Amino acid sequence: MGEKRASRYRLADGHPPAHKIEWKPNRVIFHQISDWNDAYANAPNIPGGERWPAAWVQPAQAYRDALQGSGRATLDISYGERERNRFDLFGPEGRPNGLVVFVHGGFWKALDKSFWSHLARGSVESGYAVAMPSYTLCPTVRISEITREIAAAVERAAAMVEGPLFLTGHSAGGHLVTRMISATSPLPDDVRARISHTVSISGVHDLRPLMKAAMNTDLRIDEAEALVESPALLEPMQNARVTCWVGSAERPEFVRQNALLANIWTGLGARTCMIEEPGRHHFDVIDGLADPDHQLTRTLLSPWPAEFPK
Numbered sequence: 017m018g019e020k021r022a023s024r025y026r027l028a029d030g031h032p033p034a035h036k037i038e039w040k041p042n043r044v045i046f047h048q049i050s051d052w053n054d055a056y057a058n059a060p061n062i063p064g065g066e067r068w069p070a071a072w073v074q075p076a077q078a079y080r081d082a083l084q085g086s087g088r089a090t091l092d093i094s095y096g097e098r099e100r101n102r103f104d105l106f107g108p109e110g111r112p113n114g115l116v117v118f119v120h121g122g123f124w125k126a127l128d129k130s131f132w133s134h135l136a137r138g139s140v141e142s143g144y145a146v147a148m149p150s151y152t153l154c155p156t157v158r159i160s161e162i163t164r165e166i167a168a169a170v171e172r173a174a175a176m177v178e179g180p181l182f183l184t185g186h187s188a189g190g191h192l193v194t195r196m197i198s199a200t201s202p203l204p205d206d207v208r209a210r211i212s213h214t215v216s217i218s219g220v221h222d223l224r225p226l227m228k229a230a231m232n233t234d235l236r237i238d239e240a241e242a243l244v245e246s247p248a249l250l251e252p253m254q255n256a257r258v259t260c261w262v263g264s265a266e267r268p269e270f271v272r273q274n275a276l277l278a279n280i281w282t283g284l285g286a287r288t289c290m291i292e293e294p295g296r297h298h299f300d301v302i303d304g305l306a307d308p309d310h311q312l313t314r315t316l317l318s319p320w321p322a323e324f325p326k
C-alpha cells in the first residue's frame with residue numbers, strides 16, 4: 017500500500033526525503049530557532065503574562081511581615097561589599113533541620129530578593145531555614161561576577177545554619193545554583209560537601225543561545241564566558257545531585273534547557289532527575305515552593321530515593 021504514495025516523494029537518486037518516509041519512528045523532531053528573542057520571551061507568550069512580576073510583590077511582602085512579626089526573619093544580612101550583596105534569612109519554629117538557598121531569576125538583569133519571600137514558606141514550614149540573596153545585576157557586572165557573589169552568599173548563609181544545604185533557583189537563578197555544583201564552583205570544599213540537593217527550576221544551563229538575543233547587550237556573554245559559566249558545558253562536582261524542573265507549558269527553549277543539563281550530567285556521573293510539571297508556565301512553575309505539601313518542595317527536601325544506587 018505504501019509503495020504507491022511513497023513514490024510521489026521519490027527523489028532522483030531513489031531516496032524519499034526523511035519527513036516523507038512511511039515508517040513509524042518513535043519520534044521525529046525538526047527544530048530550528050529563527051527568532052532568538054521570541055525563543056526566550058516568557059511574558060509575551062503567556063496569556064495574562066504581563067501580571068508578573070507585579071503579582072509576586074504583595075504575597076512576598078505579606079510573608080516577610082508575618083515572619084518578622086514572629087521574630088523569624090532577619091533581613092538584609094550582608095555577604096559582600098556591593099549594595100545588593102544582602103540576603104534575607106527566614107527561620108522555622110525551633111532549630112532548623114538545614115538550610116535552603118533560593119536564587120531568583122530575571123535574566124541576571126532584573127528584580128531582587130523582595131519578590132520571592134513567600135516561596136520560603138514551603139521549606140520553612142517543613143522545618144528548614146531559607147536564605148534569599150539579592151545580587152548585582154548585569155550590565156553593572158557580568159554573569160561570572162554574579163557567580164562569585166552567589167558563592168559568597170551561600171558560604172555566608174551556610175555559616176549561620178548547621179546541617180545539610182539545599183540550593184534552588186528559578187531561570188537565571190537555576191543557572192546560578194547549578195553553577196554552584198559544577199566542578200569549577202567557587203564554593204569551598206566544606207560547603208560543597210554539605211550540599212545534598214540542588215533543584216534548578218526553568219534553569220538556563222547553556223548560555224550560548226543567549227549570545228544571539230538582544231538582551232546580550234546587557235549580559236555581555238561572549239564565547240569564552242559561555243564556556244566557563246554554562247553548567248551544561250562543565251562537569252558536575254563530586255557527589256552532585258540535581259533535579260531539573262520545568263513547566264510543560266513553558267517556551268520550548270526552557271523545556272530543552274531543562275532536559276539538557278539532566279541529560280548531560282547523567283552521563284558524567286551526577287545523580288539526576290528531570291521533571292516537566294504539567295500545565296505550568298515560566299511564572300507559576302515556582303508556586304509549589306510556597307506549599308510544604310507540593311511535590312516541588314517535597315522533592316527539594318527529599319533524600320535520594322533508597323531504591324536508586326548512590
Ligand SMILES: N[C@@H](CC(=O)c1ccccc1NC=O)C(=O)O
Nearest residue numbers: 056057058059121122123187188
Ligand atoms: N521579561 C522577561 C522576564 C523573565 O523572563 C523573568 C522574569 C522573572 C523571573 C525570571 C524570568 N526569566 C528568567 O530569568 C520575559 O518575560 O521574557
